[in-house]
Amino acid sequence: xxxxxxxFREVALNRGNYPSSRWxxxxxxxxxxxxxxxxxxxxxxxxxxxxxQSSSTANSDEIATPGKSIGNRAAPITMEVFSDYQCPSCxxxxxxxxxxxxxxxxxxxxxxxxxxxxxxxxxxxSHQAARxxxxxxxxxxxxxxxxxxxxxxAAWSADGNIEKFVAAALKPADFKRVQRLMVxxxxxxxxxxxxxxxxxxxxxxxxxxxxxxxxxxxxxxxLLPVTQTPTSVITYKGQRYPAMPGFVTWPILKSFxxxxxxx
Amino acid sequence: xxxxxxxxxxxxxxxxxTQSMTKEARENSRRIFLLVGRLAFAATFLFAAYAKLKPQAxxxxxxxxxxxxxxxxxxxxxxxxxxxxxAVSAAAHWLPFIELGLGLWLLSGLWLRYSSLFxxxxxxxxxxxxxxxxxxxxxxxxGCFGPGEKLGVKSLIRDGSLLGFSxxxxxxxxxSKRKHRDEVISAPASPAISSPQSAx
Numbered sequence: 415x416x417x418x419x420x421x422f423r424e425v426a427l428n429r430g431n432y433p434s435s436r437w438x439x440x441x442x443x444x445x446x447x448x449x450x451x452x453x454x455x456x457x458x459x460x461x462x463x464x465x466x467q468s469s470s471t472a473n474s475d476e477i478a479t480p481g482k483s484i485g486n487r488a489a490p491i492t493m494e495v496f497s498d499y500q501c502p503s504c505x506x507x508x509x510x511x512x513x514x515x516x517x518x519x520x521x522x523x524x525x526x527x528x529x530x531x532x533x534x535x536x537x538x539x540s541h542q543a544a545r546x547x548x549x550x551x552x553x554x555x556x557x558x559x560x561x562x563x564x565x566x567x568a569a570w571s572a573d574g575n576i577e578k579f580v581a582a583a584l585k586p587a588d589f590k591r592v593q594r595l596m597v598x599x600x601x602x603x604x605x606x607x608x609x610x611x612x613x614x615x616x617x618x619x620x621x622x623x624x625x626x627x628x629x630x631x632x633x634x635x636x637l638l639p640v641t642q643t644p645t646s647v648i649t650y651k652g653q654r655y656p657a658m659p660g661f662v663t664w665p666i667l668k669s670f671x672x673x674x675x676x677x
Numbered sequence: 678x679x680x681x682x683x684x685x686x687x688x689x690x691x692x693x694x695t696q697s698m699t700k701e702a703r704e705n706s707r708r709i710f711l712l713v714g715r716l717a718f719a720a721t722f723l724f725a726a727y728a729k730l731k732p733q734a735x736x737x738x739x740x741x742x743x744x745x746x747x748x749x750x751x752x753x754x755x756x757x758x759x760x761x762x763x764a765v766s767a768a769a770h771w772l773p774f775i776e777l778g779l780g781l782w783l784l785s786g787l788w789l790r791y792s793s794l795f796x797x798x799x800x801x802x803x804x805x806x807x808x809x810x811x812x813x814x815x816x817x818x819x820g821c822f823g824p825g826e827k828l829g830v831k832s833l834i835r836d837g838s839l840l841g842f843s844x845x846x847x848x849x850x851x852x853s854k855r856k857h858r859d860e861v862i863s864a865p866a867s868p869a870i871s872s873p874q875s876a877x
Contacts, residue, residue, distance in 0.1 A: 641827075642816035653734035655749065656824035660756030660817035666765055670748040677741045 481551030482560075482627075483528040485520035491674055492649040494528040496631070496640045499544060499563045500537035500571050503661050504644045508564040511664045516557075519671060529560060530631040532643050539574045541628070542599075546580050548624045549595035558583045559592075598622050650674045707853055714846035715783050718796050721839065722780035728823030729773040747773065753820035757810055775799075790854055793847040800840045807833055 495512065497504040512527070519525040531547070533540035543563050550559035562583035563576070570576045581589045599622035634640075638647065638657050645659040648670075729750045732742035751769035754760070760768060779799065782792045803821070810817065811828060819828040826832060 650734070653736070655734050658749075658752050658756070658818065658824070659827075660815065661758060662752045662755050663762050663765075665762040666748075666751050666755040669766065670745070670752055673741070673745040673748040677736070677745065 481554060482530070482548065482556050483526065484516055484557050485526045486523045487526055489520075489523050489526040490651060491519075491524060491671060492526045492528065494530050494647040494649075496530040496532040496635050496643055496645040496647070498532055498534045498537055498540045498643040499547065500540035500567065501534060501643045502567070505564050505567040507644045507661045508560075511662060511667055513561075514664045515667065515671075518668075524675060525671065529556070530634060530640075531628045532631060532635050532640060532645070533628065534643060537571075539571060539576065542574065543570070543576050544628050545596065545599045545622060545624045546576050546592070548627045549592045549599075550580065550584070551627075552595055552624075553588060553591045555584055555588055555592070595624065599624055648674070650677075707849060711789065711846065711849055711853065714842065714849070715786060715789060715793070718793070718839075718843060718846070719780045719783035722776045722783065722796075725822055726773045726777035726780060729776070729820075731823070733824065749824060750820060753818050753824060756815070756817040756820075757806065758815065759806065759810075790847070790850045793843065793850045797840070797843045797847045800836065800843050804833075804836050804840050807836060 493515070495507075497508075499505075515525060516527060520527050529547070531544040533544050547556065547559050547563060550556050559580055562579045563570070566579045570579055580592065584592060601622075635645075638645075640647075640657055640659070642659050644661065645657050646662070646667075647657045648655045730743050730746055732738055733746055733749060736742040736745065747770050750773065751766050754769045754772075755762070755765045779792065779795060782788075783796065807819065807828060811833060815828075817828055818824060819826045819832045821832060821836065
């Protein structure tokens with residue numbers, strides 16, 4: 415084979431047009447076969463994926479916290495954002511992207527926005543902030559407290575005084591209701607540490623009743639899986655798109671939402 | 678009795694043959710390496726383009742679904758926080774087609790030196806961007822082969838290896854071309870081909 419190749423190349427060299435068309439034809443055949451194999455290989459998993467995604471959408475609906483959402487549930491697009499109230503990138507995402515989306519697309523009934531709590535252990539007050547947010551959601555004041563927490567993120571992150579900003583965002587009567595829901599949630603420890611522990615007198619620690627909602631969101635995050643904040647999950651007409659971690663600017667997100675709505 | 682002059686002449690023939698065979702084998706290995714490298718990169722870029730263009734979430738192939746996929750890719754490019762939105766949009770809408778074109782160019786085998794050089798430059802750019810993003814602590818999707826792949830050590834090792842391989846293919850392609858040019862210049866013209874009439 416090599417000898418034949420040498421002879422062929424010798425002739426080709428004399429002709430001065432090496433590599434010759436014979437090699438090119440051979441490479442084209444190999445290439446076409448490779449392309450066909452590639453297409454077949456990548457085509458199969460793409461068809462099987464959506465089934466798994468639709469089942470996880472059902473799980474998501476089952477464990478959704480009803481109050482931590484803004485907009486019309488029947489909107490064609492549902493956007494879930496896994497967020498940490500103390501994470502700077504989440505604050506930036508809220509201020510420069512989500513605010514505009516809520517004003518333009520959620521208000522217009524195009525997008526249904528769901529907040530998912532994903533407090534990261536590295537942020538000391540994020541779990542407590544999530545509790546305040548859940549308490550407010552229980553009385554239907556999620557949007558106000560959500561905005562107040564992100565708007566004043568830098569202030570309460572310094573000393574952990576979240577209550578001050580929640581109080582400022584709500585009417586006194588509403589704040590009292592929220593305070594009542596926060597009974598047992600004053601300690602800044604997370605549910606992961608608290609419920610199973612026993613006090614010195616042998617009595618079980620009651621824990622914070624709101625932590626269950628945070629745990630539900632964290633369980634959902636594990637299913638997807640979500641590992642960082644912010645992470646956006648967009649569902650359009652029942653089809654869930656892959657989770658998008660990281661900050662996204664409003665013009666780019668808007669372009670994506672428009673492309674979905676134009677389908 | 679054998680003529681003593683014949684022995685060295687006879688002995689010298691296998692040596693020349695061995696050298697020729699070694700040169701031949703080396704030349705064949707180089708050609709195989711270039712072919713494998715070219716096809717591997719062609720497949721890689723075609724797959725990368727396909728992964729970015731294919732409709733997501735069980736949507737059928739259509740202009741609208743491809744536009745949605747490109748918009749989704751734009752979100753991934755945007756998460757690198759490097760370019761302004763206008764540039765992000767342009768980059769995200771052009772890059773999959775550039776990858777598609779490069780994949781087809783590599784498949785064709787035309788001007789391999791330039792296609793492999795372009796591949797190396799493109800991979801070098803991607804790798805530098807990934808290293809910068811990883812070093813800055815951003816936890817985002819790589820976006821290399823469609824959505825869902827995190828930017829991490831694994832993707833950095835993979836892209837670094839691809840860059841190294843691409844560099845090797847480029848160097849080999851340039852050396853091969855130079856060697857071929859030198860051979861063409863130094864090779865004596867074959868009488869059978871250069872002057873066919875002289876054979877008669």
